[in-house]
Amino acid sequence: MKKILIVLGIIAVVLFGCYSCVAGKYNKMVELNENVVSKWADVEAQYQKRYDLVPNLVNTVKGYASHEESVYTQIAESRSKLGTTISLDSSQLDDEQAFENYQQAQNNFGATVSRLLSLTENYPELKANQNFLDLQSQLEGIENRISTERIRYNDAVKEYNTTISKFPATLFAGMFGFKTKAYFKSAQEAASAPQVEF
Numbered sequence: 001m002k003k004i005l006i007v008l009g010i011i012a013v014v015l016f017g018c019y020s021c022v023a024g025k026y027n028k029m030v031e032l033n034e035n036v037v038s039k040w041a042d043v044e045a046q047y048q049k050r051y052d053l054v055p056n057l058v059n060t061v062k063g064y065a066s067h068e069e070s071v072y073t074q075i076a077e078s079r080s081k082l083g084t085t086i087s088l089d090s091s092q093l094d095d096e097q098a099f100e101n102y103q104q105a106q107n108n109f110g111a112t113v114s115r116l117l118s119l120t121e122n123y124p125e126l127k128a129n130q131n132f133l134d135l136q137s138q139l140e141g142i143e144n145r146i147s148t149e150r151i152r153y154n155d156a157v158k159e160y161n162t163t164i165s166k167f168p169a170t171l172f173a174g175m176f177g178f179k180t181k182a183y184f185k186s187a188q189e190a191a192s193a194p195q196v197e198f
Helices: 002-064 069-085 096-122 130-165 169-176
Strands: none
Touching: 002 069, 002 096, 002 130, 002 169, 069 096, 096 130, 130 169
């Protein structure tokens, strides 16, 4: 009888140890996944601010540069695409292609906004407009925050991906459905150095 109790005690200790290991790894992966989702929400919040600010910027520029219709059309199309057809929620962060499509749409939108801002070179009176200057300053601040939030998101993804890729967590990650998340990458145009001419 004493041997049976000792064997049952050893089995109980081993089972408790296994449970503790699995529960600890699982809870860590959940915590890191939630951190990635939180950082993604921060990135989206900044994109939303930019998305909401651009119509005010367009209307201000239109007052001075009404014949630049092609730029306004590009912005409207790019903004519409972001608002309706291209979306990415936190459940899709492990879908590399969806993430890449979303990032490309955001890059295209940013490029059209840059084209809008470049119009100021042709309209000195626009550069002096206080409303435009305020909007431009807000947009620059948002772009800086987008960059910062993307870095924070990538840091969170790195920690998450590293954790679920290490042994023995990788065994549990597959078992519980944890998948690696996609990183933000620089635009392909950024890979080549810009040409500067004087």
